[in-house]
Amino acid sequence: MNLILLFEEDFVNDGLVRLTGRRLQHVLEVHRAEVGQELCVGLCGGMIGRGRVARLDKDVLEMEVVLERQPPPKLPVTLLLALPRPPVFKRVLLAATSMGVARIVLMNSARVEKSFWKSRVLAGDNLQEPLVLGLEQARDTVLPEVLLRPRFRPLVEDELPELCAGTTCLVAHPVAAGPCPSGLSGPVTLAIGPEGGFIPYEVDKLSECGFVPISLGERILRVETAVPAVLSRLF
């Protein structure tokens, strides 16, 4: 937690926040902060600044907060991600958020098990947890937009042409002929398939939308490795 993410409801008045639960525990056990110490804070969706510890005990953390600068810019990336299996899901979303991905579309694919869509990691507020951890990791405050699209064809045929308009569209595909580009500056829509890859029909449908298959070489990487590897190379 390189930044403590604050929400409007944490503020007891204009410049004072009161935190309990996970963030209190983290400051007690990992930061081991003391009264008077300044910690990096940021308002969800807003500015970054400093929080001066005014009170800290096992029940509550109070900080006097000054917000003074913008969060880092997002990567101009929409990540189309075949829904990973639940143990991997949180780590991939955390990594993509920490790297600054602006929008994540969780999509279906023939090799995504149907049961994954019923996982509790997608239910209610659970989906937000890895995003918050990713923001706290990277000292960012702006949640990526997350879309759940459990049906492949309606996404690709009806919605994707508009979603990816005006962007460089790439689909990571281990057997692709073309290498992964680098040094891009404009917006990118990047599709990354499930373990085992998109099936040929899916690659064809993405190609019809203008997606170009790219490869990182003959080594097949896990999704959680491929996401930071490709994102890092593109820009």
Add this chain to the structure above:
Amino acid sequence: MNLILLFEEDFVNDGLVRLTGRRLQHVLEVHRAEVGQELCVGLCGGMIGRGRVARLDKDVLEMEVVLERQPPPKLPVTLLLALPRPPVFKRVLLAATSMGVARIVLMNSARVEKSFWKSRVLAGDNLQEPLVLGLEQARDTVLPEVLLRPRFRPLVEDELPELCAGTTCLVAHPVAAGPCPSGLSGPVTLAIGPEGGFIPYEVDKLSECGFVPISLGERILRVETAVPAVLSRLF
């Protein structure tokens, strides 16, 4: 498991292997292979080829093996990695191995908890497990060399000058002035610190060995994200 890694002791004669345990279970449950089907195999430290399933039941998998091509080339990288905490350790070693890192030096740092060095993930054959998984993931057969160096100064003062001779030496450091280079072709020694980073003394000692601090930008990444992100950008 995109490749089934074979060892000399798996061979019952020149062209026939007999597997039980983890690999048998994987072929039964994930590949769901049938007699006659061909699977990608490779001999640890040797060639890659095809294994034709000759027998498959709940007790044993037998394959007729033909080895016919070289594994993919390694990345010319020695990764100096501050020993990650045990839950992260396996994932980082798997990721680095799958990306083709040739040598991994697990090193100490002020922010590595002493208890990590006593973790059972380092004991005996446990260390090899994530390496084997990384090879199977990336269809490689050559284990990276792994060195354990639980003392910082003897490593940096006595051993490192020789280890990194003739290579581009880089240390990932979020507050570094210089950006991460790209398009390198020669050998690289890359140091990646613990969560919280190397302390200034450690960065100074690495600098004395010729290491240049580099940054991926103002976003601070988890070690498991930084490793693929930096490796992917370098070459």
